Amino acid sequence: MEKVDALATLGQDELLKPARVKAALAANDRLKLYLSVLQAAGERADKADAPPLDLSCELAAAGVNAPWLANLPAAAYREGRTLHIPELARLAGLLREDLHTMARPLEGDADFDTRLAHWTGWVDGLAPNELSPEQLHALVSGKRGKNDSVHLLIMDLHKALNRMAARLSSENIDGAHVWQLDEADRPRVAAFMRGVNATRALKLDHPGLDTAATRDGVRLLLQNDIGTNDAHVLVIQVEDLHVSLTYSDLHRRRFDFFRTLLEAVGAEWTEPRARVTAGLNAGDAYYVGVATFACADEELLGAVLEGIGERIVFLIDWNRARKRLELFVGRPAALEVLTEAARRRIGHMSWLTAGGEKLVFGAMEALGPDYFHLGDRLDDVMGAERAVEFLLDAFALATKAMQQHQPAALIADDTRLLLARYMSRHDEFDLLAEHAAYCHALAEGLRDALAHGHERDREAARSFAERAKDWERRADQLVMDARARAEARPRWTGFARLVEGADDVADALEEAAFLLCLIAAGHHHGWRGEVHQSMRLLADAVLGAVQDHVKALAIARSFGEGSCAEDHEEFVAALWRVLNAERQSDILLREVRRALAEHVSDAATLQLSTDFAQALEAATDALLATGYGLRRLAFSRAGAGE
Numbered sequence: 215m216e217k218v219d220a221l222a223t224l225g226q227d228e229l230l231k232p233a234r235v236k237a238a239l240a241a242n243d244r245l246k247l248y249l250s251v252l253q254a255a256g257e258r259a260d261k262a263d264a265p266p267l268d269l270s271c272e273l274a275a276a277g278v279n280a281p282w283l284a285n286l287p288a289a290a291y292r293e294g295r296t297l298h299i300p301e302l303a304r305l306a307g308l309l310r311e312d313l314h315t316m317a318r319p320l321e322g323d324a325d326f327d328t329r330l331a332h333w334t335g336w337v338d339g340l341a342p343n344e345l346s347p348e349q350l351h352a353l354v355s356g357k358r359g360k361n362d363s364v365h366l367l368i369m370d371l372h373k374a375l376n377r378m379a380a381r382l383s384s385e386n387i388d389g390a391h392v393w394q395l396d397e398a399d400r401p402r403v404a405a406f407m408r409g410v411n412a413t414r415a416l417k418l419d420h421p422g423l424d425t426a427a428t429r430d431g432v433r434l435l436l437q438n439d440i441g442t443n444d445a446h447v448l449v450i451q452v453e454d455l456h457v458s459l460t461y462s463d464l465h466r467r468r469f470d471f472f473r474t475l476l477e478a479v480g481a482e483w484t485e486p487r488a489r490v491t492a493g494l495n496a497g498d499a500y501y502v503g504v505a506t507f508a509c510a511d512e513e514l515l516g517a518v519l520e521g522i523g524e525r526i527v528f529l530i531d532w533n534r535a536r537k538r539l540e541l542f543v544g545r546p547a548a549l550e551v552l553t554e555a556a557r558r559r560i561g562h563m564s565w566l567t568a569g570g571e572k573l574v575f576g577a578m579e580a581l582g583p584d585y586f587h588l589g590d591r592l593d594d595v596m597g598a599e600r601a602v603e604f605l606l607d608a609f610a611l612a613t614k615a616m617q618q619h620q621p622a623a624l625i626a627d628d629t630r631l632l633l634a635r636y637m638s639r640h641d642e643f644d645l646l647a648e649h650a651a652y653c654h655a656l657a658e659g660l661r662d663a664l665a666h667g668h669e670r671d672r673e674a675a676r677s678f679a680e681r682a683k684d685w686e687r688r689a690d691q692l693v694m695d696a697r698a699r700a701e702a703r704p705r706w707t708g709f710a711r712l713v714e715g716a717d718d719v720a721d722a723l724e725e726a727a728f729l730l731c732l733i734a735a736g737h738h739h740g741w742r743g744e745v746h747q748s749m750r751l752l753a754d755a756v757l758g759a760v761q762d763h764v765k766a767l768a769i770a771r772s773f774g775e776g777s778c779a780e781d782h783e784e785f786v787a788a789l790w791r792v793l794n795a796e797r798q799s800d801i802l803l804r805e806v807r808r809a810l811a812e813h814v815s816d817a818a819t820l821q822l823s824t825d826f827a828q829a830l831e832a833a834t835d836a837l838l839a840t841g842y843g844l845r846r847l848a849f850s851r852a853g854a855g856e
Contacts, residue, residue, distance in 0.1 A: 235378055235382060236430070237318075238315060238316045238319050240430070241313075242316055243277075244276045244308070244312050246276075246368065247269070247273065247276045248283075248305060249354050249364070249365055250269065251269065251283060252345075252353055255287040256297055266287065271484070271502075272502075275460055282301055282304070296345070297344065297345045297346075299343060303342040303343065306340050309364070310337050313330060313364075313367070316372075326367075326371065326374070333367055351363070379393075387407060389407055390403050390427050390436075391425070391427070392427040392428065393428050395434070396429055399452075401516065402434060402515065402516065402519060403427045405515075405517075405519040406427075406519040406523040407523060408520050408523065408524075409521060410523040410526065412520075412524045413527045413528075413559060413561070416528075416560075416613065417561075417563055420531065422440055422527075423440075423527060432453055433451045433453045434451070434452040435451055436449070436452070440529055440530065450519070452515070452519070455508070455512070456507070456508060457506065457509065457518055457519065457522075458504060459504065459507075459522065460502070461502070461504075461505065462500055462501065463500060463501050467533075467549070468529065468536075469486055469501045469503065471528075471549065471553065471556075475528065475553075476505055476525065479517070479521035479525075482505065484503050484504045484505075485503070486501040486503035487503070488500070488501055524559075525556065528552075528555075528562075531562070531566060532552065535552060535562035535565070536549070541591070542601060542605065543591065543602065543605070544593060547601065547602050550602055551602055554602075554606055555606060555609050562609060564612040564613040564615070564616040564617075565608060565612040568612045568616060568625045568626075569626060572626075573612070573625065574592070574633075577626075577629045577634075580630045581637060592605070600636065603636075604633065607632055608629055611625070612625055612629075643709075643770065646709065646713055646767055647764070648692060649692045649720070650716065650760070650764045651764070652685045652686070652720055653689070653716065653723065653760050654760050654761065656724060657723055657753075657756050657760040658757055660723060660726055660730070661753045661754060661756075661757045663727075663730060664746070664749055665750065667746075668730065668734060669733050670741070671734060672731075672736075675733070676731050678731070679727045679730065682724045683724060683728075690720075693710075693714055696713045697710050697714075708843075715840045719760070719837055722829050722833040722836060723833050725829045729826040729829060730826060733819070733823060737823075738819065739816050739819050740814035740819060741819075743813065744809045745809045745810060745813050748809045749826070749827065752806060752830050755795050755834070756831075758791070759791070759792050759795035759796065759833075762792050762795070763788075763792055763840065766788040766792070766848075770785060785845075789841045789845055792838060795834055796834040796835060796838040799830070799831045800831065803827055803828065803830075806823075806824075807824065
C-alpha cells in the first residue's frame with residue numbers, strides 16, 4: 215500500500231494535500247504540453263511544409279516519455295474544415311485523467327466541480343480521430359470572453375493551486391514556500407533566496423518574486439512568480455550539481471536581455487523557439503529557451519543559484535521601461551541603459567514609479583528652448599553616449615530617493631538639476647574644446663614627426679597622414695554639428711562661426727601632414743642640417759600657439775559672474791602669446807625659404823617643402839583670427855564688453 219493510500223484510510227486528508235498539490239502541478243505541466251501538441255497539429259495541417267516542432271525539452275521537463283505524442287503533429291492533416299489527428303482518442307484519455315488529477319486538491323469548490331464535470335464529459339464525447347475548428351478552439355483557447363475552454367479551466371486551476379501551495383508549505387526558507395524537501399535542498403533554496411532578497415527592494419510595491427520549492431524524485435524544483443501572464447514563466451531544476459532553467463517570455467528583446475544577464479553566471483542557452491498558443495500574447499509568438507549551468511562543486515552551484523535569483527527582479531516591467539526610454543534615445547541605447555542598470559543593481563522600477571518619462575520631459579522643459587525644442591530627443595542634443603550616462607544617473611538618483619522615501623516632487627527637482635549639470639558640461643565651449651583637441655593632436659603629431667625624421671620614413675609619414683585625415687574629418691563633423699545647432703538655437707550662432715574659423719587651423723595642419731607624406735616618398739633631399747632645423751622651429755611655434763589656444767578656451771568657459779580679474783588677465787595673456795606665435799611664424803617661414811634656397815636644388819622637393827612650411831604658418835594665421843573671435847565671445851559672456 216502506498217503511503218498516500220495509508221493516510222487516506224486513516225482519514226488524514228490534510229496530510230495528503232501537499233502530495234496532491236504536487237501531483238496536480240505536475241499534471242498542469244503535462245496538460246499544457248498536450249495543448250501545445252494539439253496546437254502544433256493544427257498548424258502543421260495548415261502548413262505542411264513548416265518544419266516539425268521539437269518538443270523534446272517540454273517532454274523531458276514534464277516527465278513524459280511518449281514518442282507517439284512527439285510524432286503526433288506530423289501525422290495530422292485536414293480534410294475540408296475537419297482536422298484529422300491519429301491517436302486523438304489516446305490523447306483525450308490523458309487529458310481527462312490529468313484534468314481530474316489537477317482538480318483533485320480543489321474538490322468541493324462548486325465552480326471547479328461543475329466546470330470539470332462539463333469538460334471531462336465533453337472530452338469523452340470527442341470523435342476518435344478528428345476535431346472541428348470549434349472543438350480545437352474549445353480545447354486550446356485562452357481568451358476570456360463569453361465561452362469557457364479547457365485551457366481556461368487549466369489556467370484557473372493552476373492559479374488556485376499556487377494559492378493553495380503557498381498556504382500548505384510545510385516551512386518557509388527566507389521567503390520561499392517549500393515542502394517535502396531533502397536536507398541537502400535547504401542550503402540550495404537559501405542560496406537562491408539570497409539572490410532574490412538582495413535585489414527584491416528594487417521592485418518596490420510591484421507584485422512578483424514569490425518562490426515555491428519542492429522535490430520531485432531526484433530533482434529540486436524552484437519556481438518564481440515573475441508576472442501574471444502564463445507565457446512568462448521561470449522554472450529551475452537542480453539535479454546533483456547540474457542546474458537547468460526553463461524560461462518563456464512574450465517579448466524576444468526581454469528574452470535576449472535576460473539571456474545576457476544569465477550568461478554572466480555561466481548560462482549556456484539553447485536557441486529560443488517561437489511558440490504560438492491561442493489566447494496567449496494576443497495570438498502573437500512567445501519565446502521559450504533552456505539555460506544550463508554545469509557546476510564543479512556545491513559552492514559554485516550555490517553561487518549560480520544566487521546569481522539567478524538576484525537578476526529576476528530586472529524582468530519586472532522591463533518592456534514598459536524600454537518603451538519609455540526610446541522616447542529619448544534609440545533602441546540600442548535604451549537596451550544599453552537597461553542592461554547597465556541591471557549590472558549596477560539600480561534597476562528601472564524606481565525611475566518608472568517616480569514618473570519615468572515625465573521626469574525627463576519636465577527637466578528638458580525647465581531648461582527651456584535655448585537647450586531643447588519640442589520634439590527633441592536627448593541623444594539628438596547631447597549625443598547618444600552622454601544621453602545614456604544621464605539616464606543611468608537619473609535611474610540611480612530615483613532608486614536612492616525611493617529607498618529613502620523621498621517625495622516625487624523632490625525627485626523631479628533633482629532630475630532637473632542633474633540634467634542642468636549635464637548640459638552645462640555639454641555647452642558650446644565643450645564643442646570648441648573638442649575641436650581644439652583635434653588641432654592639438656595634429657600640431658603635436660607634426661612636431662613629433664619632424665623630431666623623429668619622418669620626412670625620410672615613407673611608411674611612418676603615410677601612417678601619420680592617415681591619422682591626421684581622420685582627425686580632420688572628425689573636426690569637420692563638429693563644424694557641421696555647430697551649424698545644425700545654430701539653425702535651431704540662436705545662441706549657438708556665434709560659436710558656430712568661431713568653430714568654422716577654427717576649422718581652418720585643422721585644415722592647414724592636415725594639409726601639412728599630407729605634404730610631409732609626399733616629401734617622405736623621395737623628395738627630402740637637402741633637408742638635413744639647416745633646413746630640418748628651421749622646419750622644426752616652425753613646427754614648435756605652431757604647437758605652442760595651439761597649446762595657448764586650448765588654454766584660452768579652458769579659461770573662457772569659466773567666465774561669468776564667478777570669474778575674477780586674474781582669470782581675465784590669464785586669458786588675455788594666452789591670446790597675446792598666440793599673436794606673438796603668429797608673428798614669430800612669419801619670421802620662421804622666411805628662414806625656411808632662405809634655407810631651402812641655399813640647400814635644395816631639386817624642383818619637386820623645393821616646391822613641396824615650401825608648401826609644407828606655408829601650411830604650418832597658415833595654421834597660426836587661422837589661430838590668430840580664431841583668438842580674436844574667442845575674445846569677443848568670451849568677454850560678452852563675462853559681461854565685460856570689449
